[in-house]
Amino acid sequence: MKLRRNPFPQKTSSLFLFLTLTVIVPLGWIYDICIVLPAIHEPGGLPHTFTCLLAIFLLLNIEGNFLASMMTDTSVDFESAVPPPDGTEERLEWKHCDICDKLAPPKSRHCKYCGVCILKRHHHCGFTGYCVGHQNQRYFLCFVLYTVIGSVHSLIYNAIYMWGLNGSVYSKIYFNFWQSIIMTWFDFTFWEILQVVVFGLNFLLVTISIAILCMNASTLWCSDVCCHKEVEFKYHNGVVNNLKSVFGLRMHVAWLFPFINSPLPEDGYNWEKVAHGDSRKKIED
Numbered sequence: 001m002k003l004r005r006n007p008f009p010q011k012t013s014s015l016f017l018f019l020t021l022t023v024i025v026p027l028g029w030i031y032d033i034c035i036v037l038p039a040i041h042e043p044g045g046l047p048h049t050f051t052c053l054l055a056i057f058l059l060l061n062i063e064g065n066f067l068a069s070m071m072t073d074t075s076v077d078f079e080s081a082v083p084p085p086d087g088t089e090e091r092l093e094w095k096h097c098d099i100c101d102k103l104a105p106p107k108s109r110h111c112k113y114c115g116v117c118i119l120k121r122h123h124h125c126g127f128t129g130y131c132v133g134h135q136n137q138r139y140f141l142c143f144v145l146y147t148v149i150g151s152v153h154s155l156i157y158n159a160i161y162m163w164g165l166n167g168s169v170y171s172k173i174y175f176n177f178w179q180s181i182i183m184t185w186f187d188f189t190f191w192e193i194l195q196v197v198v199f200g201l202n203f204l205l206v207t208i209s210i211a212i213l214c215m216n217a218s219t220l221w222c223s224d225v226c227c228h229k230e231v232e233f234k235y236h237n238g239v240v241n242n243l244k245s246v247f248g249l250r251m252h253v254a255w256l257f258p259f260i261n262s263p264l265p266e267d268g269y270n271w272e273k274v275a276h277g278d279s280r281k282k283i284e285d
């Protein structure tokens, strides 16, 4: 795995999203653990302990996978890329990149934001400021998956806390929704405003993370190339093998933690093209 020399986002927009993930999300997590959770579960009891451990597991996976996705360099290394010999069928799959002026491997694409060709490029990620491709897609997908689980979990607890235990906030919003948003913020105490803001940000995170997860579902049926204009199924090797190409040979445990080593079956440069209709046979083999 190749690491970036300078992994921090280079653009202001990506830096803002980076700080949101590394500062705002942990602050929201502390708010949940210190204020929301003790109001719902008795501290020291089994539900409280279990929820605390689950929250630690989710935060470590969200932040760990996010940083791993950002730090992993998945660009094409033209120094070591050796195209197949002239005249072979494999050679035809290598395309010339006009910007790098090099022969790039199958499934790679040039990214105008990163300024390089990316191995098995899926998309350029605004949160990390870098592309998602062959070597970091596992971390990116785990980051999104755990963000969905964590934000939904947090939203449920915040809803119980705000509407179940503090009915006054709920009734103010419910009966005077637009007025409370536009005109009568001064009727709320600071504490009530904080609860509404946290709930709103939480809801936004749930919506965005679910949308991103759906957009990345292409991994399952066309092996990471159909987010581009041309839809290609020639590398679709069956759902199980496609997942193995992302999560590695130890994919059954790789999703548990970013530090679990799970080598990828392909090097990112050489891909076996699958004839349409042969994918079922490949899995059975």
Ligand SMILES: [Zn+2]
Pocket (backbone or CB within 6 Å): 097, 098, 099, 100, 101, 104, 109, 110, 111, 115, 116, 117
């Ligand atoms: Zn290029």
Ligand SMILES: [Zn+2]
Pocket (backbone or CB within 6 Å): 111, 112, 113, 114, 115, 123, 124, 125, 129, 130, 131, 132
């Ligand atoms: Zn990029």
